[in-house]
Amino acid sequence: MASTTSDAAVADTKPFDIVATYNELLRSDADLTMPIAAIEALVLLLTQSASSTISETLDLLEKSTAHLKRSIPNPIGLSAGTDLFQRYLITTLQRPGQLGPAGDFKAIRTHLLSNGRLFIRRAKESRDKIAAFGRGFIRDGSTILTNGGSRAVAALLQKAADEEGGPAVRFRVIYVLSSISQDCKQPNEEPEGMETVRALRAKGVPVSTIPESAVAYSLGKADMVIVGAEGVVENGGIVSRMGTYQIGLLAKAIGKPFYVVAESHKFVRLYPLGQYDLPIEQQVLEFKSEEDLEEERKQQSSVTKTDGDTSIKLPLCDSVDFTPPHLISALITDSGVLTPSAVSEELIKIWF
Amino acid sequence: MPSSSLALTPGLGSFLKCLKTNPIDTSIETLISLLKRRQIRHSRSCATATAYLLRSVISACRTTDSAKLIERVQSVGRRLMAAQPREMVVGNIVRRVLGLIRDEAEDDRDAEFALSDIGSESQPQTPRAYDDPSLPLDRDSPSFRSDERSSRPPLTSMFSLLSHPEPEHSLPSTPGSSSPNGRLPGHGPSKDVRAEVLEGIGEIIDELGQVDDQIAAYALDHIHSNEIILTHTSSTTVQKFLLKAAAKRKFTVIHAESYPNNHEDTHATVSGSAVTDDDNIGLEAFQKPLIEHGITVILIPDSAVFALMSRVNKVILGTHSVLANGGLVAAAGTRVIARAAKVHQTPVVVVSGVYKLSPVYPFDFDSLIEYGDPSKVLPYEEGDLVDLIDVQNPIYDYVPAELVDLYITNLGGHAPSYLYRIVSDHYRKEDISF
Numbered sequence: 001m002a003s004t005t006s007d008a009a010v011a012d013t014k015p016f017d018i019v020a021t022y023n024e025l026l027r028s029d030a031d032l033t034m035p036i037a038a039i040e041a042l043v044l045l046l047t048q049s050a051s052s053t054i055s056e057t058l059d060l061l062e063k064s065t066a067h068l069k070r071s072i073p074n075p076i077g078l079s080a081g082t083d084l085f086q087r088y089l090i091t092t093l094q095r096p097g098q099l100g101p102a103g104d105f106k107a108i109r110t111h112l113l114s115n116g117r118l119f120i121r122r123a124k125e126s127r128d129k130i131a132a133f134g135r136g137f138i139r140d141g142s143t144i145l146t147n148g149g150s151r152a153v154a155a156l157l158q159k160a161a162d163e164e165g166g167p168a169v170r171f172r173v174i175y176v177l178s179s180i181s182q183d184c185k186q187p188n189e190e191p192e193g194m195e196t197v198r199a200l201r202a203k204g205v206p207v208s209t210i211p212e213s214a215v216a217y218s219l220g221k222a223d224m225v226i227v228g229a230e231g232v233v234e235n236g237g238i239v240s241r242m243g244t245y246q247i248g249l250l251a252k253a254i255g256k257p258f259y260v261v262a263e264s265h266k267f268v269r270l271y272p273l274g275q276y277d278l279p280i281e282q283q284v285l286e287f288k289s290e291e292d293l294e295e296e297r298k299q300q301s302s303v304t305k306t307d308g309d310t311s312i313k314l315p316l317c318d319s320v321d322f323t324p325p326h327l328i329s330a331l332i333t334d335s336g337v338l339t340p341s342a343v344s345e346e347l348i349k350i351w352f
Numbered sequence: 353m354p355s356s357s358l359a360l361t362p363g364l365g366s367f368l369k370c371l372k373t374n375p376i377d378t379s380i381e382t383l384i385s386l387l388k389r390r391q392i393r394h395s396r397s398c399a400t401a402t403a404y405l406l407r408s409v410i411s412a413c414r415t416t417d418s419a420k421l422i423e424r425v426q427s428v429g430r431r432l433m434a435a436q437p438r439e440m441v442v443g444n445i446v447r448r449v450l451g452l453i454r455d456e457a458e459d460d461r462d463a464e465f466a467l468s469d470i471g472s473e474s475q476p477q478t479p480r481a482y483d484d485p486s487l488p489l490d491r492d493s494p495s496f497r498s499d500e501r502s503s504r505p506p507l508t509s510m511f512s513l514l515s516h517p518e519p520e521h522s523l524p525s526t527p528g529s530s531s532p533n534g535r536l537p538g539h540g541p542s543k544d545v546r547a548e549v550l551e552g553i554g555e556i557i558d559e560l561g562q563v564d565d566q567i568a569a570y571a572l573d574h575i576h577s578n579e580i581i582l583t584h585t586s587s588t589t590v591q592k593f594l595l596k597a598a599a600k601r602k603f604t605v606i607h608a609e610s611y612p613n614n615h616e617d618t619h620a621t622v623s624g625s626a627v628t629d630d631d632n633i634g635l636e637a638f639q640k641p642l643i644e645h646g647i648t649v650i651l652i653p654d655s656a657v658f659a660l661m662s663r664v665n666k667v668i669l670g671t672h673s674v675l676a677n678g679g680l681v682a683a684a685g686t687r688v689i690a691r692a693a694k695v696h697q698t699p700v701v702v703v704s705g706v707y708k709l710s711p712v713y714p715f716d717f718d719s720l721i722e723y724g725d726p727s728k729v730l731p732y733e734e735g736d737l738v739d740l741i742d743v744q745n746p747i748y749d750y751v752p753a754e755l756v757d758l759y760i761t762n763l764g765g766h767a768p769s770y771l772y773r774i775v776s777d778h779y780r781k782e783d784i785s786f
Contacts, residue, residue: 084510084511084513085514087511091511122512122513137715337677341770342773346510
């Protein structure tokens with residue numbers, strides 16, 4: 001972030017590519033969440049641009065955000081970050097004070113540009129905060145069912161197994177490994193979440209890994225379900241890795257509490273009415289007859305893959321589903337343990 | 353025990369008397385032992401005793417430094433809560449008093465900043481500041497801070513990610529709600545924080561006295577003519593609620609007797625022969641029972657609840673404490689009633705003062721349940737049997753939020769999912785776990 005090349009020098013070279021920056025940020029740091037990567041990308045964008053007025057900056061942000069959202073197959077997570085960034089700018093400008101309209105616009109610009117690293121660090125710290133809040137949920141002798149590769153959940157479980165901050169909790173974990181994400185990975189690549197499983201086992205936590213089909217069977221042995229989320233939507237539901245919804249339904253049916261662990265910067269202003277109301281295109285349901293398959297094979301042999309088309313559709317392994325709020329017992333966030341209905345209030349506070 | 357000199361059975365009355373005459377440390381010890389021995393029980397008695405004790409603690413604490421005041425209240429509060437962790441109202445009152453002190457201290461600081469604001473306004477804000485490395489520190493100057501304070505509501509936790517870095521070392525003022533304690537070093541407050549806090553505690557005590565009447569004021573909105581109401585235990589809040597409605601309307605009350613822990617009180621309430629124990633100092637004794645208002649009261653055993661539920665229009669329940677997730681801890685048998693009501697799609701209304709609303713999230717439901725005297729189930733005369741079987745007498749039930757349709761507090765009616773809002777209105781975040 002600190003690469004403070006002067007604005008003029010950059011303007012001469014090629015234009016700033018926000019999509020590439022975003023992807024690069026995500027790739028370079030495995031601990032980075034999508035909203036934070038989006039905020040970082042916008043901070044970098046501001047560093048590179050010479051905008052000096054408020055409306056110019058807001059306009060630039062709006063255009064780049066729209067471009068970024070269009071080019072990423074699943075923009076739900078990142079839009080939480082871009083919205084937060086934009087609202088922060090606007091709210092700060094409207095507030096009286098040195099950073100407000102009376103003050104110097106450059107001051108807030110410098111603050112944002114010089115603190116890129118700080119935002120990342122805070123975002124990571126918020127996971128520790130969540131772990132501290134969530135520690136109370138994990139009790140001696142309990143069994144926890146979880147899924148996916150959420151870093152917040154991993155941090156929570158590892159913190160509970162650690163000695164520091166109180167005696168280590170003796171608990172067991174049932175880890176649901178996704179089979180759908182296995183399909184588009186290399187055959188020798190391990191499924192998502194294996195890293196956490198290893199880390200937990202190294203700490204002496206007994207972990208059992210099960211396929212998704214064994215969730216209903218195993219849930220009777222679990223005391224609670226803890227899952228992560230990609231985005232928390234306005235009604236308190238979550239958008240998360242495919243398979244979370246069915247775990248939620250099963251947990252409700254069996255009467256086990258279902259907790260969601262998510263940082264508050266993942267709250268996104270979206271109100272999905274159901275599974276098919278998400279603003280993304282997924283390749284999950286593809287109805288095909290033999291005729292269609294024939295057609296596809298022919299096309300594939302004649303034309304090599306057209307990149308432009310496939311990049312916009314979400315690959316099967318990254319597909320998500322929507323878990324409605326009535327299935328969620330509580331959200332463990334860095335601002336405390338919230339009921340699903342508290343999410344909308346947090347969002348209203350920043351938007352209105 | 354100091355109160356032994358008084359001609360009273362140990363309880364709230366004797367404690368309040370002892371508070372007047374004894375030094376503060378003795379009073380703290382007295383209350384701790386009363387709580388431990390369960391000689392003060394019922395939410396309201398515990399709350400009243402805690403509020404009076406804290407009032408004495410603060411008036412005895414000769415300091416104008418709010419940080420010291422907070423520390424003192426915290427240490428007393430911790431001991432009280434450790435004495436009886438299941439009486440959550442004790443913690444609630446302690447937290448509200450802590451919140452009062454923090455509010456007063458912050459008001460004070462704001463007033464000070466308003467003064468220093470005038471000085472810093474003239475500070476030059478030139479474009480030079482653009483690449484001035486000292487700028488971030490500059491923004492921590494009082495003028496910036498006080499602006500941030502006055503507009504605290506929009507500055508949410510979501511923005512805290514992007515907000516300005518706050519140096520932990522310098523500056524006494526960190527208006528954000530981050531650090532849990534010791535963040536209020538006094539710097540000569542202009543007014544007496546203590547007097548303001550004592551006034552605030554007085555208001556809490558007044559609230560404890562009025563809460564039932566305030567709740568009862570909503571009775572006519574919820575009880576209609578010719579309805580059949582089912583209730584449970586001898587809760588005075590529920591009784592006042594029903595009595596208020598009985599003054600205007602005719603309805604039927606089915607009263608489950610709540611054997612074995614509360615059936616005697618319930619019988620007394622129904623028949624109107626209730627004697628006030630010293631815990632219920634007040635006007636309850638002079639109140640006429642429901643039957644004298646011409647209300648049909650049917651006393652039933654708890655086992656008949658399900659059978660009668662199909663005829664019931666509304667279930668009105670009292671509670672021991674209400675938790676932040678919308679669930680509640682109430683007399684044993686409440687969950688059965690709430691569950692039966694759910695099966696019959698009968699609305700369940702819980703009446704409770706705001707002081708019973710606890711910011712604590714129930715991590716472990718089992719730890720909330722208190723077990724009482726097993727001899728009420730199986731008397732000791734049956735000694736031979738006691739050897740052979742395990743007798744348990746839980747006093748409380750945990751009722752999950754989804755079984756409750758409406759909470760009526762002294763502030764009005766709320767859905768269970770809205771309770772988190774009331775919690776955040778009444779308690780400071782930094783006081784939730786202290």
